[in-house]
Amino acid sequence: xxxxxxxxxxxxxxxxxxxxxxxxxxxxxxxxxxxxxxxxxxxxxxxxxxxxxxxxxxxxxxxxxxxxxxxxxxxxxxxxxxxxxxxxxxxxxxxxxxxxxxxxxxxxxxxxxxxxxxxxxxxxxxxxxxxxxxxxxxxxxxxxxxxxxx
Amino acid sequence: xxxxxxxxxxxxxxxxxxxxxxxxxxxxxxxxxxxxxxxxxxxxxxxxxxxxxxxxxxxxxxxxxxxxxxxxxxxxxxxxxxxxxxxxxxxxxxxxxxxxxxxxxxxxxxxxxxxxxxxxxxxxxxxxxxxxxxxxxxxxxxxxxxxxxx
DNA sequence: GGTGAAATGCTATTAAC
DNA sequence: GTTAATAGCATTTCACC
Numbered sequence: 001x002x003x004x005x006x007x008x009x010x011x012x013x014x015x016x017x018x019x020x021x022x023x024x025x026x027x028x029x030x031x032x033x034x035x036x037x038x039x040x041x042x043x044x045x046x047x048x049x050x051x052x053x054x055x056x057x058x059x060x061x062x063x064x065x066x067x068x069x070x071x072x073x074x075x076x077x078x079x080x081x082x083x084x085x086x087x088x089x090x091x092x093x094x095x096x097x098x099x100x101x102x103x104x105x106x107x108x109x110x111x112x113x114x115x116x117x118x119x120x121x122x123x124x125x126x127x128x129x130x131x132x133x134x135x136x137x138x139x140x141x142x143x144x145x146x147x148x149x150x
Numbered sequence: 151x152x153x154x155x156x157x158x159x160x161x162x163x164x165x166x167x168x169x170x171x172x173x174x175x176x177x178x179x180x181x182x183x184x185x186x187x188x189x190x191x192x193x194x195x196x197x198x199x200x201x202x203x204x205x206x207x208x209x210x211x212x213x214x215x216x217x218x219x220x221x222x223x224x225x226x227x228x229x230x231x232x233x234x235x236x237x238x239x240x241x242x243x244x245x246x247x248x249x250x251x252x253x254x255x256x257x258x259x260x261x262x263x264x265x266x267x268x269x270x271x272x273x274x275x276x277x278x279x280x281x282x283x284x285x286x287x288x289x290x291x292x293x294x295x296x297x298x299x300x
Numbered sequence: 301g302g303t304g305a306a307a308t309g310c311t312a313t314t315a316a317c
Numbered sequence: 318g319t320t321a322a323t324a325g326c327a328t329t330t331c332a333c334c
Contacts, residue, residue: 020327030318030319031318031319031320033320034319037318
């Protein structure tokens with residue numbers, strides 16, 4: 001389904017999504033049109049979900065980073081809550097996880113007042129029984145790159 | 151320093167980093183060369199840190215997602231520990247944050263055995279006094295896109 | 301200092317094999 | 318998967334405001 005050449009292509013695109021197909025072709029030893037077809041296929045089958053620019057949050061006046069931990073009651077409605085959370089602006093990550101605090105939500109916003117608004121709108125969801133918010137001093141690494149061979 | 155056109159360009163590139171300069175130019179009402187210059191400048195000034203493909207972890211046999219919470223002693227060495235953590239393969243996020251568990255580490259790997267290895271190598275760092283690991287059922291949203299106007 | 305217009309060598313994309 | 322063909326694109330240069 002996915003061969004070594006595909007893995008090479010994915011590695012290159014994770015490193016720099018704007019690499020031209022011609023350049024990728026050179027690096028993997030195929031023609032540009034072969035690479036083109038492979039990338040289209042990877043996109044169509046959902047292996048590649050998209051391409052994004054990594055932007056400095058400070059440049060967009062979005063310097064507050066926080067994590068919110070949720071408890072639900074009843075937990076049975078986790079799916080619905082997850083979907084509702086993903087709709088809230090400023091929420092970058094919604095993770096359903098093990099433990100009593102069964103949701104982790106990563107939030108980015110302009111200032112602590114905006115954070116308050118977001119946390120309040122999370123608390124507005126019926127099924128959410130409590131939240132605990134932790135503010136980040138600093139992100140020392142943030143990446144979506146999937147490690148290969150790990 | 152950054153004007154409305156730049157914000158528009160950043161929004162487009164965050165949505166799809168492979169959008170051509172010509173297409174961006176059409177959308178923001180400028181010429182391709184003007185857009186080209188602006189993007190180069192945004193890259194040079196560090197506003198744009200890079201471009202990455204968003205890949206489905208399962209396709210690369212990397213289906214385990216976990217979060218590890220750390221306590222340090224002494225906390226004074228946070229900077230050093232942060233740098234050491236970013237070096238470990240499979241660690242996607244390293245966040246220095248408020249609270250007793252002052253580091254959050256996001257890990258992606260193949261299976262729970264690989265996770266054990268990673269958590270053990272975190273525990274091997276002298277300054278790390280304890281770790282608490284939580285495994286994710288599922289990521290319902292994962293994004294690096296900076297919200298604009300929030 | 302950023303912009304638009306023209307020039308050129310590459311690139312994406314398609315079609316035929 | 319390749320090759321060949323074409324339309325479109327990235328990138329440079331330069332005159333302009």
